[in-house]
Amino acid sequence: xxxxxxxxxxxxxxxxxxxxxxxxxxxxxxxxxxxxxxxxxxxxxxxxxxxxxxxxxxxxxxxxxxxxxxxxxxxxxxxxxxxxxxxxxxxxxxxxxxxxxxxxxxxx
Amino acid sequence: xxxxxxxxxxxxxxxxxxxxxxxxxxxxxxxxxxxxxxxxxxxxxxxxxxxxxxxxxxxxxxxxxxxxxxxxxxxxxxxxxxxxxxxxxxxxxxxxxxxxxxxxxxxxxxxxxxxxxxxxxxxxxxxxxxxxxxxxxxxxxxxxxxxxxxxxxxxxxxxxxxxxxxxxxxxxxxxxxxxxxxxxxxxxxxxxxxxxxxxxxxxxxxxxxxxxxxxxxxxxxxxxxxxxxxxxxxxxxxxxxxxxxxxxxxxxxxxxxxxxxxxxxxxxxxxxxxxxxxxxxxxxxxxxxxxxxxxxxxxxxxxxxxxxxxxxx
Ligand SMILES: Cc1cc2nc3c(=O)[nH]c(=O)nc-3n(C[C@H](O)[C@H](O)[C@H](O)COP(=O)(O)OP(=O)(O)OC[C@H]3O[C@@H](n4cnc5c(N)ncnc54)[C@H](O)[C@@H]3O)c2cc1C
Numbered sequence: 001x002x003x004x005x006x007x008x009x010x011x012x013x014x015x016x017x018x019x020x021x022x023x024x025x026x027x028x029x030x031x032x033x034x035x036x037x038x039x040x041x042x043x044x045x046x047x048x049x050x051x052x053x054x055x056x057x058x059x060x061x062x063x064x065x066x067x068x069x070x071x072x073x074x075x076x077x078x079x080x081x082x083x084x085x086x087x088x089x090x091x092x093x094x095x096x097x098x099x100x101x102x103x104x105x106x107x108x
Numbered sequence: 109x110x111x112x113x114x115x116x117x118x119x120x121x122x123x124x125x126x127x128x129x130x131x132x133x134x135x136x137x138x139x140x141x142x143x144x145x146x147x148x149x150x151x152x153x154x155x156x157x158x159x160x161x162x163x164x165x166x167x168x169x170x171x172x173x174x175x176x177x178x179x180x181x182x183x184x185x186x187x188x189x190x191x192x193x194x195x196x197x198x199x200x201x202x203x204x205x206x207x208x209x210x211x212x213x214x215x216x217x218x219x220x221x222x223x224x225x226x227x228x229x230x231x232x233x234x235x236x237x238x239x240x241x242x243x244x245x246x247x248x249x250x251x252x253x254x255x256x257x258x259x260x261x262x263x264x265x266x267x268x269x270x271x272x273x274x275x276x277x278x279x280x281x282x283x284x285x286x287x288x289x290x291x292x293x294x295x296x297x298x299x300x301x302x303x304x305x306x307x308x309x310x311x312x313x314x315x316x317x318x319x320x321x322x323x324x325x326x327x328x329x330x331x332x333x334x335x336x337x338x339x340x341x342x343x344x345x346x347x348x349x350x351x352x353x354x355x356x357x358x359x360x361x362x363x364x365x366x367x368x369x370x371x372x373x374x375x376x377x378x379x380x381x382x383x384x385x386x387x388x389x390x391x392x393x394x395x396x397x398x399x400x401x402x403x404x405x406x407x408x409x410x411x412x413x414x415x416x417x418x419x420x421x
Contacts, residue, residue: 034144034245037143037150040144060249091235
């Protein structure tokens with residue numbers, strides 16, 4: 001069971017934008033309660049979608065550039081990228097079944 | 109179909125406390141939680157009024173402790189949303205989730221409440237782009253900006269106070285001329301140089317291009333409207349009870365809260381409602397937890413008086 005990996009401003013391009021797999025980025029920060037609640041759900045999803053979708057997380061405290069670039073003003077925010085393009089944005093903590101639906105939509 | 113002694117719907121303070129009592133009473137107990145355990149309190153920065161924590165405690169950390177305590181005695185936290193609840197033919201209840209069905213001999217509903225929305229133009233459009241319902245989550249994205257907080261209760265003042273760590277200024281927009289919040293919170297807000305009040309005022313519209321840039325405010329006394337440039341709108345205007353599962357099953361008051369007796373019993377035998385979802389005067393974590401304990405004890409009495417021998421399996 002692989003941990004959801006951290007990406008940074010420096011690695012975002014290679015890990016997310018240039019990734020061959022669709023990639024979900026979980027934007028979070030340590031002081032955000034709902035972010036800490038969503039983390040285990042993202043972990044479960046990463047197992048459910050193993051091999052199909054790549055799951056990473058980014059600490060918005062330590063990495064100001066990417067969140068600013070994408071206009072993130074609320075966390076948790078989940079963003080799904082495919083082929084370098086933003087395919088879906090989910091703001092706030094949603095039930096797992098909702099998240100699955102949104103991921104599946106972004107995959108087609 | 110999976111069978112339980114006591115099913116608890118909602119993993120906030122009320123539900124997790126009920127789970128501690130029910131599982132410690134050796135009853136097969138599960139808590140169904142659609143999101144993550146903790147409920148409303150898990151989004152709060154510091155809880156200062158929960159007994160036993162003189163220095164205060166982070167809401168999420170407290171939620172984790174409650175969950176651990178419930179699991180320690182054998183309660184399961186099941187991450188599924190309950191979509192329907194109905195009495196079973198031969199006693200007990202059937203619960204359905206998107207992942208399957210369960211039966212339970214007694215049910216405690218602790219589904220709590222969700223925050224209200226303003227319902228004004230621009231609100232839905234700018235969620236995550238300047239409109240927020242969680243200052244602890246989003247405050248840091250508004251460094252050195254001017255923001256408004258809408259509301260006049262404890263949550264509004266707590267969150268406004270928290271926001272002043274980051275923002276340049278907070279205007280509290282409140283539709284009345286006085287606050288519902290506790291005296292200590294009022295005192296803090298009035299003496300905070302970053303906080304100002306717009307009394308008798310409502311938000312009419314939220315505007316911007318890619319994110320929030322201004323709000324249109326209306327003074328209810330003078331009828332005047334004015335534009336206020338802001339980078340963020342934080343909304344804390346109370347909650348609406350999550351009563352969907354109870355509709356048609358138990359009596360609700362005018363506000364949609366379940367009517368229960370002192371033991372958290374509803375009019376349906378074996379069905380209990382506890383916490384923010386029930387009619388009550390104080391919507392606080394400690395009282396929610398107290399309700400949960402009371403409901404679990406009452407459920408235990410109910411199970412003892414109605415042994416399982418009749419349930420066909
Ligand atoms: C910003 C804020 C600050 C606060 N600060 C304080 C404070 O400092 N001190 C204090 O004492 N109180 C505070 N409160 C109030 C306190 O949080 C609530 O009174 C308390 O959380 C109520 O607990 P509860 O268990 O009844 O409901 P909730 O906390 O609302 O929990 C209900 C749970 O049920 C789940 N649920 C709902 N429907 C379903 C379903 N169909 N299936 C599965 N799960 C479901 C929800 O996801 C939720 O987790 C604050 C509230 C807010 C919003």
